[in-house]
Amino acid sequence: MRLHVDWTACDGRGLCAELLPELITEDEWGYPVVRTDEVSPRLEKAAGRAVDRCPALALHLLRR
Amino acid sequence: MTDALWYFGRGTGLVALVLLSVVVALGVGARSGRTAFGLPRFAVNLVHRNAALLAVVFLLGHVVSLYFDPYAQLRLVDLVVPFAGEYRPFWLGLGTLGLDLLLAVVVTSLLRHRIGARAWRAVHWLAYLCWPVALLHGWQTGTDGTTWWLRTVAVLCAALVAAAVAWRLSPGFERFPDRVPRKRPVLEEAR
Numbered sequence: 629m630r631l632h633v634d635w636t637a638c639d640g641r642g643l644c645a646e647l648l649p650e651l652i653t654e655d656e657w658g659y660p661v662v663r664t665d666e667v668s669p670r671l672e673k674a675a676g677r678a679v680d681r682c683p684a685l686a687l688h689l690l691r692r
Numbered sequence: 693m694t695d696a697l698w699y700f701g702r703g704t705g706l707v708a709l710v711l712l713s714v715v716v717a718l719g720v721g722a723r724s725g726r727t728a729f730g731l732p733r734f735a736v737n738l739v740h741r742n743a744a745l746l747a748v749v750f751l752l753g754h755v756v757s758l759y760f761d762p763y764a765q766l767r768l769v770d771l772v773v774p775f776a777g778e779y780r781p782f783w784l785g786l787g788t789l790g791l792d793l794l795l796a797v798v799v800t801s802l803l804r805h806r807i808g809a810r811a812w813r814a815v816h817w818l819a820y821l822c823w824p825v826a827l828l829h830g831w832q833t834g835t836d837g838t839t840w841w842l843r844t845v846a847v848l849c850a851a852l853v854a855a856a857v858a859w860r861l862s863p864g865f866e867r868f869p870d871r872v873p874r875k876r877p878v879l880e881e882a883r
Contacts, residue, residue, distance in 0.1 A: 637809060643734045681737055683722070685809040 629667040630692050631675060633660055637686035644687050647678040660687070694762055701758035702836055704750045705787075706845065709830045711747035712794075713849035715740055716823045717856035741801070748798055751791060786829035793822035823853065 631651060640658040650671055652660045667675050667689065679687045718740040721728040728736050755771055758764045770777045774792065775785030797819050804812035827846060836842040859865060 641733065643737055646732050646734045680805070681734055683737065685805065685812075 629672055629675070630665055630690055631662045631667060631679075632688045632690050633662060634686045634688065637684045639684045639686070641683050643681050643683065644678040647681060648674055651675065652678070697757045697761040698763060701754055701761060701764070704753040704757065705830060706836075706842065708747050708750040708754055709826055709849060710845065711743050711750060712823055712826055713852050715744045715747060716819060717852050718743070719819065720853070720856040720860050723860060744798060744801075748794065751794065755791060780833060783829060783833040786825050787833060790822050790826040790829055793818045793825065797822060 638659060640654075640660075642654060642658050642660075644660050645652045645654045648671070651664055651667060652662055655661050672689070675689050679689050718729070718736055722733070722736045722740055731739070759766050759768070759771060765778065770784065770788060772788065772792070774788040775781050777784040777788075796815055800807060800812050800815040827850060830842070831837055831846050
C-alpha cells in the first residue's frame with residue numbers, strides 16, 4: 629500500500645500529519661509531505677484512519 | 693408511564709439542542725485548520741463527528757418517545773413531513789424540518805468518501821439552516837419553551853455559536869501565521 633495526496637483537493641488542513649506522524653510531515657506552508665513510498669502493514673490501519681479524517685478527501689491509500 | 697415519555701421527550705430534545713450547538717461551534721471553528729479550543733485539529737474533527745452522532749441518538753429518543761406519547765398525538769407523517777401537524781404546526785414543523793436536514797447532513801457525511809467532497813460540502817451547508825431551525829423549535833414548541841432555564845440554555849447555545857462565527861470572521865482566524873513557526877525547528881534540524 630502507498631499513500632497518495634490529491635494536490636488539487638488538498639487544503640493543507642494538517643489532520644493527516646497529526647494522525648500519521650510516522651509517515652507524513654508538513655512542509656513550511658502546512659502541506660503534507662509523504663515520507664515513504666511503502667506503508668508498512670503495521671501502519672495500514674492508522675493510515676486508513678488518516679485517510680478517513682481528511683476534511684478535503686485528498687488523501688488516498690492505494691494498492692500498488 | 694405517560695408522564696415518563698413526556699419528560700423523556702423533553703429532556704432528550706434539550707440535550708440534542710445543546711449537542712448540536714457544540715457540533716456547529718466545532719464545525720465553524722474547525723474550518724481554519726489550526727488548533728482550536730485547546731484541542732489538536734484531528735480531535736476537533738472527531739469530537740465534531742462524535743457529538744453529531746450522539747445528537748442523532750438523542751434526537752431519535754426525542755422523536756420516538758413523543759411519537760408514542762398519548763398527549764402529543766403525533767402521526768407518523770409528522771415525523772417526516774414538516775408543517776402538517778395538528779398542534780402548533782409551524783413550531784412543530786420546524787422540528788420535523790430540522791430532523792430531515794440533520795439526517796441529510798449525517799447520511800451524506802457517513803457516505804462522503806463515496807459521493808465526493810463537492811456534493812458532501814454542498815449538503816453540509818444545510819447545517820447552517822438546521823441549527824437555527826432546531827433552536828427556534830425548542831424555543832417555541834415545548835411545555836418548557838417559556839421557562840427561564842430553557843431560555844437560558846437556548847441563549848447560551850446561541851451565544852456559543854455566535855462566538856464561533858465571530859471568531860471565524862475575525863482577522864485572527866487566518867491559519868498561516870500559526871503554521872510556519874510551529875514547523876520551523878524541524879526544518880532547521882533537517883538542514
